[in-house]
Amino acid sequence: MSQMVIGLTGGIGSGKTTVANLFAKYEIDIIDADVVARKVVEPGTIALKAIAEHFGTDFILEDGNLDRSKLRHQVFANPNDKQWLNNLLHPLIRDEMNLQCQQATSPYCLLVAPLLIENGINKTVDKVLVIDVNPETQVNRTTKRDNNTTEQVEKILAAQISREERLKHADFIIDNESSSAIKLAESVEILHRQFLKLAIN
Ligand code: ATP
Numbered sequence: 001m002s003q004m005v006i007g008l009t010g011g012i013g014s015g016k017t018t019v020a021n022l023f024a025k026y027e028i029d030i031i032d033a034d035v036v037a038r039k040v041v042e043p044g045t046i047a048l049k050a051i052a053e054h055f056g057t058d059f060i061l062e063d064g065n066l067d068r069s070k071l072r073h074q075v076f077a078n079p080n081d082k083q084w085l086n087n088l089l090h091p092l093i094r095d096e097m098n099l100q101c102q103q104a105t106s107p108y109c110l111l112v113a114p115l116l117i118e119n120g121i122n123k124t125v126d127k128v129l130v131i132d133v134n135p136e137t138q139v140n141r142t143t144k145r146d147n148n149t150t151e152q153v154e155k156i157l158a159a160q161i162s163r164e165e166r167l168k169h170a171d172f173i174i175d176n177e178s179s180s181a182i183k184l185a186e187s188v189e190i191l192h193r194q195f196l197k198l199a200i201n
Contacts, residue, residue: 004107007128008116009116010114011135011166012157013141015141033114055074097113111125118160127195130174132176
């Protein structure tokens with residue numbers, strides 16, 4: 001029997017982690033696409049070996065880990081390299097996410113992926129939950145949380161799909177604009193109950 005998977009997405013700083021942590025309180029299994037993306041290039045993996053062969057061993061740090069920052073710069077400047085890397089990693093990431101979803105033991109599981117729609121993962125999940133805030137709030141919260149400049153956050157925002165486009169793919173929406181912590185927890189509780197019902201039917 002396959003597990004019901006809820007894809008959780010939202011732009012940078014929209015509140016994905018905050019919301020996922022609230023679902024985790026109901027002992028819902030959370031699969032994090034960012035964690036999976038790091039796992040598939042851990043030392044000893046086929047993918048890391050392929051990257052070293054393709055780009056050179058100077059893309060591997062002394063401790064054996066991938067030099068992510070170097071690779072990021074490389075693919076940012078070279079679209080062909082980006083394509084090559086995506087072709088290598090996306091199927092591996094997808095397989096690992098599927099595996100973790102299948103292994104989940106809670107009544108449904110959450111797949112948290114910032115680029116759920118951009119990477120077409122939305123087509124492989126049962127329902128899509130979008131965390132929605134306006135871009136100004138995204139910039140404010142992200143710069144407050146990290147040491148990023150407004151310019152850096154705006155650049156990342158520009159590389160993601162627009163708020164309107166993302167919302168078109170939503171089956172469920174959490175408005176995290178003016179949500180107090182209590183209101184957000186209430187929204188999650190209501191959704192959790194809905195998801196439980198869906199998972200049973
Ligand atoms: P990223 O895409 O960068 O990983 P994210 O979508 O996971 O971000 P969070 O880290 O959950 O977003 O939230 C971004 C910041 O906004 C955090 O500092 C969080 O504490 C804060 N935040 C989340 N929800 C609210 C809210 N309703 N009111 C005020 N601050 C909030």
